Amino acid sequence: NAGVTQTPKFQVLKTGQSMTLQCAQDMNHEYMSWYRQDPGMGLRLIHYSVGAGITDQGEVPNGYNVSRSTTEDFPLRLLSAAPSQTSVYFCASSLFDRGESPLHFGNGTRLTVT
Amino acid sequence: GNSVTQMEGPVTLSEEAFLTINCTYTATGYPSLFWYVQYPGEGLQLLLKATKADDKGSNKGFEATYRKETTSFHLEKGSVQVSDSAVYFCAPTPDTGRRALTFGSGTRLQVQP
Numbered sequence: 001n002a003g004v005t006q007t008p009k010f011q012v013l014k015t016g017q018s019m020t021l022q023c024a025q026d027m028n029h030e031y032m033s034w035y036r037q038d039p040g041m042g043l044r045l046i047h048y049s050v051g052a053g054i055t056d057q058g059e060v061p062n063g064y065n066v067s068r069s070t071t072e073d074f075p076l077r078l079l080s081a082a083p084s085q086t087s088v089y090f091c092a093s094s095l096f097d098r099g100e101s102p103l104h105f106g107n108g109t110r111l112t113v114t
Numbered sequence: 115g116n117s118v119t120q121m122e123g124p125v126t127l128s129e130e131a132f133l134t135i136n137c138t139y140t141a142t143g144y145p146s147l148f149w150y151v152q153y154p155g156e157g158l159q160l161l162l163k164a165t166k167a168d169d170k171g172s173n174k175g176f177e178a179t180y181r182k183e184t185t186s187f188h189l190e191k192g193s194v195q196v197s198d199s200a201v202y203f204c205a206p207t208p209d210t211g212r213r214a215l216t217f218g219s220g221t222r223l224q225v226q227p
Contacts (some may be wrong), residue, residue: 099146099209105157
């Protein structure tokens, strides 16, 4: 009964480094997404996917890449980390990309870029 | 566009007090309405939902009614507990898909013993 699993929980990067945040779900959910949460700004959508092989940009996609090679996994890649990417990142999935299908969230990755 | 308005807080209450957190929204079409809750150090989790007008969602003593005429989905609880301290997010979700889902910055609730 794992749900949505994110790794790592914490990460510190230097400016210019790259890394991948991992997200996996075991619920056979069609829809997966990445959000960032910043103080006073709520959650903002970075990228999302409506199925394996299909990805699209959200509200704040610059500096991030995603891929969806399997239904279960949806990694988020930071290409060249910047201090502005210091944030808490959440992966979320839902059974369908339809309004009535609730989102299931992971416990987040807290990223600090120095 | 889509937007949601809820007070940021913090809302500070004593245990057993009555809670109301207001939520009003604008959205295209006929959205489903959700309240999510975020406990410290955790991700958001679904608290309750309503998918059509006049539906009442309820869970763990919390309730909210889908008011189409006032585009509102206010969260209420008759008697809060210290364990209810968390951040609450109202999230109207259009049927056109998640890309149009808007989260506000949430309302922080602090319940004192």
